[in-house]
Amino acid sequence: MSRKQKKTLLRIIVSAVLCVAAALLPLEGVWKALAFAVPYLIIGYDVLRGAALGILHGQLLDEKFLMALATLGAFAIREYPEAAAVMLFYQIGEFFQSVAVSRSRKSIAALMDIRPDSATVLRDGEELELDPEEVALGETLVIRPGERIPLDAVVLEGSSSVDTAALTGESMPVDVAEGDRLISGSINLTGLLKARADSVYAESTVARILELVENSAEKKARVESFITRFARWYTPIVVVGALLLAIVPPLFAGNWSQWLERALIFLVVSCPCALVVSVPLSFFGGIGGASRHGILIKGASELETLAGVDTFCFDKTGTLTQGRFAVEAVHPKEVSPDELLDIAAAAESYSAHPVAQSILQAHEGDIDKSRLGEIEELAGLGIRAVVDGQSYCVGNAALMEKVGADWHDCHLPGTVIHLSRGSEYLGHIVINDSLKDDAADAIRALRELGVKRTVMLSGDKASVAAHVAGQLGIDTCLAELLPVQKVEQVEALLAQGCTLAYVGDGINDAPVLTRADVGIAMGALGSDAAIESADIVLMDDKPSRLPLALRIARKTMRIVRENIVLALGVKILILILGALGLANMWLAVFGDVGVLILAILNALRCMRAAV
Amino acid sequence: MKKVFKLEDLDCANCAAKMEAAIKKLPGVTNATVSFMTQKLSIEADDAVFDEVVQAAVKCIAKVEPDCRVILR
Numbered sequence: 001m002s003r004k005q006k007k008t009l010l011r012i013i014v015s016a017v018l019c020v021a022a023a024l025l026p027l028e029g030v031w032k033a034l035a036f037a038v039p040y041l042i043i044g045y046d047v048l049r050g051a052a053l054g055i056l057h058g059q060l061l062d063e064k065f066l067m068a069l070a071t072l073g074a075f076a077i078r079e080y081p082e083a084a085a086v087m088l089f090y091q092i093g094e095f096f097q098s099v100a101v102s103r104s105r106k107s108i109a110a111l112m113d114i115r116p117d118s119a120t121v122l123r124d125g126e127e128l129e130l131d132p133e134e135v136a137l138g139e140t141l142v143i144r145p146g147e148r149i150p151l152d153a154v155v156l157e158g159s160s161s162v163d164t165a166a167l168t169g170e171s172m173p174v175d176v177a178e179g180d181r182l183i184s185g186s187i188n189l190t191g192l193l194k195a196r197a198d199s200v201y202a203e204s205t206v207a208r209i210l211e212l213v214e215n216s217a218e219k220k221a222r223v224e225s226f227i228t229r230f231a232r233w234y235t236p237i238v239v240v241g242a243l244l245l246a247i248v249p250p251l252f253a254g255n256w257s258q259w260l261e262r263a264l265i266f267l268v269v270s271c272p273c274a275l276v277v278s279v280p281l282s283f284f285g286g287i288g289g290a291s292r293h294g295i296l297i298k299g300a301s302e303l304e305t306l307a308g309v310d311t312f313c314f315d316k317t318g319t320l321t322q323g324r325f326a327v328e329a330v331h332p333k334e335v336s337p338d339e340l341l342d343i344a345a346a347a348e349s350y351s352a353h354p355v356a357q358s359i360l361q362a363h364e365g366d367i368d369k370s371r372l373g374e375i376e377e378l379a380g381l382g383i384r385a386v387v388d389g390q391s392y393c394v395g396n397a398a399l400m401e402k403v404g405a406d407w408h409d410c411h412l413p414g415t416v417i418h419l420s421r422g423s424e425y426l427g428h429i430v431i432n433d434s435l436k437d438d439a440a441d442a443i444r445a446l447r448e449l450g451v452k453r454t455v456m457l458s459g460d461k462a463s464v465a466a467h468v469a470g471q472l473g474i475d476t477c478l479a480e481l482l483p484v485q486k487v488e489q490v491e492a493l494l495a496q497g498c499t500l501a502y503v504g505d506g507i508n509d510a511p512v513l514t515r516a517d518v519g520i521a522m523g524a525l526g527s528d529a530a531i532e533s534a535d536i537v538l539m540d541d542k543p544s545r546l547p548l549a550l551r552i553a554r555k556t557m558r559i560v561r562e563n564i565v566l567a568l569g570v571k572i573l574i575l576i577l578g579a580l581g582l583a584n585m586w587l588a589v590f591g592d593v594g595v596l597i598l599a600i601l602n603a604l605r606c607m608r609a610a611v
Numbered sequence: 612m613k614k615v616f617k618l619e620d621l622d623c624a625n626c627a628a629k630m631e632a633a634i635k636k637l638p639g640v641t642n643a644t645v646s647f648m649t650q651k652l653s654i655e656a657d658d659a660v661f662d663e664v665v666q667a668a669v670k671c672i673a674k675v676e677p678d679c680r681v682i683l684r
Binding site: 004050053057058059062063094098101104105214218220228231232271272273276277280281283284 | 615620622624625626628629632644646647648649651653673674675677678
């Protein structure tokens with residue numbers, strides 16, 4: 001609790017005790033008024049002061065002014081206990097709100113406590129402790145066990161395990177050794193590391209994430225703007241209602257003080273606080289709770305849109321699949337499988353292409369480079385290489401046609417690499433990208449959550465894409481798309497009126513991410529383009545975070561709606577009962593403060609993401 | 612130009628909304644937000660009048676909530 005909050009608590013206690021004492025004493029008339037005026041002033045002096053300042057500044061419908069008016073009015077009609085109680089409960093409500101808000105602010109700040117305090121840098125053989133912002137690109141960092149990694153870096157020396165939980169929500173530490181990338185904001189757990197700074201602080205992952213989180217409160221949801229607009233009308237209307245109630249009926253029926261009391265009830269519930277606080281508090285909680293699971297949501301409006309998404313579009317490679325190729329099958333003709341793989345690996349041994357890398361990985365043992373003769377890269381076709389004195393062709397079907405080999409296609413879907421010795425066909429190797437472990441579960445979970453349609457947009461061959469879509473149970477599969485065509489497909493889907501989320505790895509689908517209602521970039525650690533263009537960033541690359549994000553968004557929206565209905569419902573009820581003379585000031589103040597507290601407690605549920 | 616300022620003792624969400632509405636109406640302001648949750652004011656305004664806009668915004672805030680202070684850096 002802050003000092004101000006402690007002081008308020010003390011005032012509440014003193015004032016409450018004095019109120020009870022005043023109620024117990026058998027006082028009458030002026031003495032009774034004085035007995036209640038003391039606790040009233042103790043608890044309400046700042047409200048009265050605020051009201052006076054408000055009048056000076058022309059802020060007549062300020063909540064403090066209305067509270068002052070309501071309570072002073074109650075004094076005027078000799079409802080002393082009510083006057084003191086209304087002020088007391090109003091302050092209790094405000095106090096509760098202030099504590100709850102600063103609590104949730106703090107806990108979310110703790111969640112995002114990934115800012116590195118210092119960086120140890122090796123300069124001219126000496127270790128210097130600097131602010132991470134002072135470290136230049138390429139400098140050598142020394143990171144001890146237990147320290148936070150200050151900048152994105154590459155390990156030069158040492159090995160350790162690294163805790164990325166604060167960034168990804170993944171509690172399993174990651175092992176790193178020489179040459180591995182370190183993500184700023186994660187914590188070095190076991191060993192001393194020397195690393196080369198790969199970014200300056202302003203461009204490091206941690207700085208980008210913090211910026212994103214800090215700006216998230218700026219983008220307000222539609223429902224939030226609606227509530228603030230509503231609040232602007234609600235208070236004047238209720239106040240006018242109070243005025244009419246105080247003047248019109250008594251003109252005909254008399255009994256001024258009775259109607260004045262009913263008008264004061266109106267003033268007590270004229271503050272839209274509960275409504276106006278609970279909506280941003282819920283969104284704040286939802287966004288904070290999501291970030292604990294490595295789901296960064298850029299703003300309340302994005303959370304709101306996500307809750308209504310009925311169509312999920314996916315990129316294939318790197319999103320639903322690992323994005324790493326592996327040899328799936330070796331189908332030789334004439335030679336043994338090992339022989340086929342050996343020749344292909346030798347021919348491809350100088351290539352950096354992912355396909356070549358996967359063949360080399362499948363090949364056991366090193367390649368003796370002296371076996372190689374002349375190598376010729378044939379653009380768009382493959383490679384012609386001399387291995388052990390014989391000329392081989394390794395490549396696609398077009399290459400086989402060109403050399404006149406008697407090739408045939410494979411029954412397995414995937415990338416097929418054919419091999420021939422001169423024009424003699426030797427067989428083929430099938431290479432595939434493997435699915436992510438949790439991709440199928442994620443798609444199923446999305447469907448269970450009521451997502452109407454899942455679509456895969458892939459740049460890959462139709463047969464490969466269809467195979468993956470089939471394995472995962474995706475409804476529609478569109479393949480062989482260029483990035484521009486992906487945008488067109490998304491636009492076509494949008495034209496059908498669906499609310500669409502596009503999930504990609506952010507590498508070449510920035511335009512699609514921007515075009516979709518909600519762009520979700522996954523595996524975004526270190527990918528700047530994705531963090532910029534997406535609305536939601538998944539820090540790790542697990543598709544299973546998607547249903548979780550959807551559940552968090554929906555839960556937040558449900559809580560927001562509950563709060564709006566609860567707060568408005570109770571206020572309207574009190575207004576009606578008050579106008580009819582069925583409610584007194586006690587009910588009004590209890591109802592109002594009670595709803596405020598309930599709405600805040602309900603909003604705090606958003607933070608707990610165990611949904 | 613866009614700048615973000617911290618706010619101290621911003622105690623009421625409705626006041627934040629009122630401040631935001633008032634600052635948005637200032638001449639030269641393209642966008643402004645007052646976030647009750649993060650206690651931050653962000654102003655986007657023309658470079659030429661930015662300083663005047665900030666001064667005017669501080670006045671708007673003082674008008675709505677006299678106890679609330681803007682931390683100008």
